[in-house]
Amino acid sequence: MPELFVIISILATLAALVALGLTVLRLQRARKDFMADVAAWRLKSNLDLRHAREERDQLLDALGDAFILVDSHARVLFANKAARNLFHGRDLTGRTVQEAFLDQRLAAALMRCLETGEPTVTRAVLAQQSSPLGNQERRGMNAWVIDAARLSDCPAEEPTTRVVIRDVTPEYQTEQIRKDFVANASHELRTPLAIINGYLENLIDDDLLDDKDLSRRFLKIMRKHTERISRIVEDMLVISRLESGEAAALKVKPFRLHSCVSDVLERLESMIHQQEAQIRIEMPAGDLNLVGDRFYWTQVLFNLVENALKQNPRKGLTVTIGCARDDHGTRIWVADDGVGIPSADLAHIFRRFYRVEKHHSQQEIKGTGLGLSIVKRAIEAHGGSIAVTSIPGLDTRFTIDVPREAEAKLLAEAETHELPELAQAAH
Numbered sequence: 001m002p003e004l005f006v007i008i009s010i011l012a013t014l015a016a017l018v019a020l021g022l023t024v025l026r027l028q029r030a031r032k033d034f035m036a037d038v039a040a041w042r043l044k045s046n047l048d049l050r051h052a053r054e055e056r057d058q059l060l061d062a063l064g065d066a067f068i069l070v071d072s073h074a075r076v077l078f079a080n081k082a083a084r085n086l087f088h089g090r091d092l093t094g095r096t097v098q099e100a101f102l103d104q105r106l107a108a109a110l111m112r113c114l115e116t117g118e119p120t121v122t123r124a125v126l127a128q129q130s131s132p133l134g135n136q137e138r139r140g141m142n143a144w145v146i147d148a149a150r151l152s153d154c155p156a157e158e159p160t161t162r163v164v165i166r167d168v169t170p171e172y173q174t175e176q177i178r179k180d181f182v183a184n185a186s187h188e189l190r191t192p193l194a195i196i197n198g199y200l201e202n203l204i205d206d207d208l209l210d211d212k213d214l215s216r217r218f219l220k221i222m223r224k225h226t227e228r229i230s231r232i233v234e235d236m237l238v239i240s241r242l243e244s245g246e247a248a249a250l251k252v253k254p255f256r257l258h259s260c261v262s263d264v265l266e267r268l269e270s271m272i273h274q275q276e277a278q279i280r281i282e283m284p285a286g287d288l289n290l291v292g293d294r295f296y297w298t299q300v301l302f303n304l305v306e307n308a309l310k311q312n313p314r315k316g317l318t319v320t321i322g323c324a325r326d327d328h329g330t331r332i333w334v335a336d337d338g339v340g341i342p343s344a345d346l347a348h349i350f351r352r353f354y355r356v357e358k359h360h361s362q363q364e365i366k367g368t369g370l371g372l373s374i375v376k377r378a379i380e381a382h383g384g385s386i387a388v389t390s391i392p393g394l395d396t397r398f399t400i401d402v403p404r405e406a407e408a409k410l411l412a413e414a415e416t417h418e419l420p421e422l423a424q425a426a427h
Contacts, residue, residue, distance in 0.1 A: 066165035068092070069151075072158055074114055076100060086132050086165065103130040109146040110163055117159070119149035125172065132165070143172035181352055188232055192225035235370035238299065239352070242377040250293040250381060252410045257290045257297075257332075258283060261321055264301045268309065276315045282322030290330060291407040296378040303371035304334040304398050312338030329403040340392030349388065350376040382406060 057080070060067050066083035068076055079092040092100050101107040109122035123145050131137035132144070147164040154160040199218045209215055258281075265272070265279060272279060290297065301321070308319050320335040341349060352373045375398075379386050383406025390396040 065167075066163075068163040068165070070097060070110065070114070070161045070163060072114070072160075074098070074111065077160065083165070088134060088136075101132065103132070105130075106132065106144060106146055106165070110148045110161070113148035113150070113161055117150055119147075121145065121147045123168065139169055139173070141172070141176075142167070142169040144168065177352075185232070185236060189229060192228050195225050196222045232370070235374060238374050239370060239377060242296075242374070242381055250296070250410065252292055252413070253294070254289045254291050254411075255294040255297075257288045257323055260290075260294060260298050261301060263298055264305055267302060268305060271306070271309050275309060275313065275317060277309060277317040277319055280318060280320040280322075282320060284324065288323055288325060288330070290402070291411050292382045292402075296381065300375050300378050300400070301332075301334065303375050307371055308334065308336040308338065308396070311341075312336060314338070327404070329401060329406070332400040332402075333397055335395055335397040337394060338396060340394075340396045341388070341390040342392075343390070346388060346390060350386075382410060 060078075061081035063080055063082060066086045067078075067080040068083050069078040071077055074097045076092040076095050076097070079087075083092065087100060097107045097110055098104070103124070103126055105124045105126065109120050109124070112118075113120045123143060125141060125143045128137050128140050128142065131142045133142075145164075145166040145168050147166065148161055151160045151162055199222050203209055203215060203218055261281065261283075271277075305319060305321065309317065318337050320333070322335075323330065323332045325331070350372050352370055376386055379400055379402075382402060384400055384402035386398060386400050388396070388398050
């Protein structure tokens with residue numbers, strides 16, 4: 001019996017050991033499976049996180065404005081594609097705001113937000129050399145809006161601030177042009193009005209109406225300045241139409257360029273005769289048809305020829321009007337052999353109210369200063385471009401290029417615009 005008890009005890013012990021071993025094996029297998037599940041979950045979480053970050057980066061890279069995330073220590077956590085391009089492709093991550101921005105006026109708005117926690121929107125107007133674009137900036141004065149605010153779902157002790165940097169230079173320059181236009185127009189209108197008012201006071205208050213010769217001279221002077229006011233108003237209305245979107249509704253039709261030139265020369269006949277100017281026409285043997293709004297092309301040629309005559313009041317001026325066409329498009333030029341345009345003025349002559357007439361008598365009636373501005377905008381409305389070169393005393397040349405594609409596009413748009421009108425007229 002004792003031996004049987006020992007055997008049973010040994011067997012029970014062995015069974016217990018076997019059971020324990022099986023339990024350990026099951027635990028090890030369970031642990032292994034658990035670790036595999038944890039690794040798979042961690043891998044999936046990392047993949048999901050990376051995918052989410054890629055989606056975020058793609059979304060933020062699609063923004064046209066520079067977008068930056070900044071931590072509480074003013075270090076950049078993230079910068080989208082527009083921000084990297086703005087800062088010349090530099091890796092901004094980890095850099096401080098002061099290191100990233102070339103001009104501290106851009107950083108100042110962001111630093112105020114970091115210090116106070118309050119949202120801030122600031123516009124900074126910078127000189128060309130201070131632009132974030134660095135030596136790529138070619139626009140002169142440039143303007144930027146810095147919009148900074150803390151993210152609401154970040155811990156208060158470690159806040160993250162989002163920054164949007166928006167380039168508003170076109171809007172700023174348009175605003176400046178509008179202000180300059182209003183100021184210049186007011187000045188240009190005030191001068192002739194003051195002259196007219198002064199002569200009227202002399203005629204009425206000084207009882208000069210009985211002096212017919214003096215009255216006639218005063219009235220002639222007033223008529224000249226009245227015509228100048230009318231011309232300024234007319235030119236301003238043309239520019240307004242060109243820039244208000246009305247230029248998109250040009251009355252586009254093919255027209256004979258030679259006929260347009262003839263109309264211009266007829267209008268300027270008295271000035272040409274008075275200055276004994278010579279007009280040369282350089283055109284192909286077969287008449288050339290141009291696609292566009294004849295009214296604006298007449299304005300373009302009229303202003304260019306008139307400008308040549310006014311800037312060169314001497315006798316015997318030669319003005320050349322020419323055109324040519326090839327596979328690329330149409331080229332038109334107006335040239336003269338007058339005094340020319342100083343090189344310092346060439347870059348500015350298409351600006352509104354800009355004049356090059358330092359050699360003129362102070363007693364002459366000035367032009368409106370809007371003619372070349374109208375020329376440039378009318379040509380651009382037709383998809384063309386204009387350039388000017390000047391060799392004083394030899395050749396001052398305005399060259400207009402209109403690509404063939406621009407003419408075809410204008411004609412197609414005009415036909416598309418006419419279809420609804422024709423259908424409406426049919427009803």
